[in-house]
Amino acid sequence: MxxxxxxxxxxxxxxxxxxxxxxxxxxxxxxxxxxxxxxxxxxxxxxxxxPKISENIMRAKNWFSKAIEKNGYKGKYNYCYCTKSSHFQHVMHEALKNDIHIETSSAFDINIIENLKEKGKIKDDAYILCNGFKREQYIDNIGRLINSGHRNCIPIIDNYEEIDLLSDVVEDNFKVGIRIASEEEPKFEFYTSRLGIGYKNIVPFYENQIKDNDKVELKMLHFFINTGIRDNAYYWNELAKCLKVYVRLKKICPSLDCLNIGGGFPIKNSLAFEYDYEYMVDEIINQINIACNEAEVAVPHIFTEFGSFTVGxxxxxxxxxxxxxxxxxxxxxxxxxxxxxxxxxxxxxxxxxxxxxxxxxxxxxxxxxxxxxxxxxxxxxxxxxxxxxxxxxxxxxxxxxxxxxxxxxxxxxxxxxxxxxxxxxxxxxxxxxxxxxxxxxxxxxxxxxxxxKAEQMLSILGYDSNNEPTYSHNGALNEQTIPSNG
CATH class of the missing domain: 2.40.37.10 (Lyase, Ornithine Decarboxylase; Chain A, domain 1)
Known part of the structure; x- marks a missing residue:
């Protein structure tokens, strides 16, 4: 038995x-x-x-290389690592061994980029794509990176105010991308992603804020859906809508030559897991090729932002x-x-x-x-x-x-x-x-x-004896700095 x-x-x-x-x-x-x-x-x-990090990066690069050759695709492929998946130094060092680019999500990401540049881990010509809703510190840090000479730092515009905010801190001309606010799968509680700018508003946004702005050059259109890259009607429909926006923009904006299809490759979650990565990459390249050829516009260079797939x-x-x-x-x-x-x-x-x-x-x-x-x-x-x-x-x-x-x-x-x-x-x-x-x-x-250890948690909780607040004779709390981590 x-x-x-x-x-x-x-x-x-x-x-x-x-x-x-x-x-x-x-x-x-x-x-x-x-x-x-x-x-x-x-x-x-x-x-x-x-070693698994480098292995997955090279697998993806190989799939895109094969698809580009098979479809006679005229654009190039760029692999970006999505840092929010894991910011650890050992992860970043391993990923950067493979001639990749970086996608960031918030202000402190830029501090990590600067640290890696000082150590020679990130090259001056590497693309740094800055996603996410940008508060003041993130804007300032992006400006500092571009002003230091990193011209391939491309902020991905998430809302209508970011062009003006970036223009105030960046000293010279700079490149930007625009994120499309994709429509969510029917199972979601809302219809449209909170991230980016709606499909119908992309072209008017370009014409109103970028087209006649001598300081700003539109370089990239960014597309991503929460459910990831999957072989279903929802994904292919959203990709087709994205490509319609790309060709419309390309016809009025010659500087636009990059399409970022985001991340979303699934990772193995069962011994019965099956996913045809090679087929999906080939079909994505094929669909982009067809859409651009029918519209008689040049195909874009392709960017991806794989996070979980890279490190998971x-x-x-x-x-x-x-x-x-x-x-x-x-x-x-x-x-x-x-x-x-x-x-x-x-x-x-x-x-x-x-x-x-x-x-x-x-x-x-x-x-x-x-x-x-x-x-x-x-x-x-x-x-x-x-x-x-x-x-x-x-x-x-x-x-x-x-x-x-x-x-x-x-x-x-x-x-x-x-x-x-x-x-x-x-x-x-x-x-x-x-x-x-x-x-x-x-x-x-x-x-x-x-x-x-217990001492670390007690310090965070304020139980460190050196962190006791002091009071004046009338009971008022005297202002002082309390270390956050001992």
Whole structure:
């Protein structure tokens, strides 16, 4: 009778897979012996496998190169990394090894760009595309970057006031893009994205604010939809509408020669995941080619802003099953040594799925369980089928530790979870390990951040004795600066 966990996986999925394999009954991820990793560093832990970042960048570049050649496309392709997915230095350094460009979202992004330029990681001719709603500090920082000589910094205009605000801080002429406010999929609670300028208003906006403005040159049209790049009628319809705006603008604006189709490539969230990236890229290039040829305008250079696709599949998290609680005759709760709400917030906030597999004991019998986190919050649990089915894992045993891994978690989870800050119920942030390969292909591991300590949280909360506010004799609070992080 097939009752082992490995039997369950073999009957359900094609296994092993490109990134997952077994060594006896222990899981390997890209050849990384995860059980050895957790024995060395303990649990809970997060890790980043840097080579996967470069691998995905080169995959995308290859798909676009093939499509451009196949379709006789006359424009070039530029890969941008969307920094909001992960701002960490080790991520940025790895991505920038691959001759890419950068897309930013807020003011402090520009400080990171300047830091990377000083270190020689970003070239002077690299494109810096500045997206997002721009407050005063963001505007000032963009102006500083352009004024320093970085002429390929292109602010993507999000509202009607940004041209004037940028003109006040930029000393010379500068290039801009315009973001289209795409119409949302019918399931959304609103019809049009809050980001950008509506389809019908793009051409009037250009004619009123840019066409006769000697200081501003329109270089790029930016298009992105929240549901990402998917082979469905909604995506192709929105792309077609975008191309209609592009050809209308191109006919009256010769300087427009770039089309940014945003990000949105999905990443693997199941062992049964299927997505034909190569077909999608080929068809996007084909559709742009057809639209421009029919309108008798030059095809644009193509930009993408892949964030999750760049870094998501490089990340993982490992937890230990601490205890099993039998709450009724049907439900067994396996309690992890951390919290889903704080370490994988998308599982709680948007019911996002990640690949979940045990790290060890694949040859043991399995059972149906639920997974719970340590906080006293009823929402701190994970269900791999988003509330439809429970999870199967090797049977719990007090004498045989069980470790589980969540994979492809490298995008957004740390920044949304507030790494290094306060965590729900003061559950500490796990340690973070960086995994790389040396020139001989041998694995190397580095402790990037140790597990968060109580002293760090107390300092943030103001319990540091050096941060006590003082009062005057009449009870008024005297003004003083209280350090934010001790």
């Amino acid at each position: 097939n009752t082992k966990y490995i039997d369950l996986i073999d009957q359900t999925f094609d296994f092993p897979q490109e990134e997952f394999s077994l060594n006896n009954d222990n899981l390997l991820f890209h050849g990384i012996p995860l059980n050895e990793l957790v024995q060395k560093y303990g649990s809970p832990l997060k890790f980043t496998y840097l 599949e490089s990340g993982g998290a490992i937890y230990e099953i601490l205890y099993q609680k039998q709450q009724n005759d049907r439900e067994k709760w396996n309690m992890i040594d951390s919290s889903f709400i704080t370490t994988l917030p998308d599982t709680w906030a948007i019911n996002k799925r990640f690949i979940m597999l045990p790290i060890n004991r694949w040859n043991d019998e399995y059972e149906r369980v639920l997974l719970g986190g340590l906080t006293c919050d009823s929402d701190d649990y994970y269900n791999s089928e988003q509330n439809r089915n429970a999870i199967y894992l090797p049977k719990y045993s007090k004498s045989k530790p069980l470790y589980i891994g969540f994979f492809n978690t490298g995008a957004y989870q740390d920044s949304i979870g507030g790494v290094g800050g306060l965590q729900h119920c003061l559950i500490p942030q796990p340690k973070h390990i960086i995994i790389d390969r040396d020139e001989n292909g041998e694995l190397t591991t580095t402790l990037f951040k140790p597990q968060q």
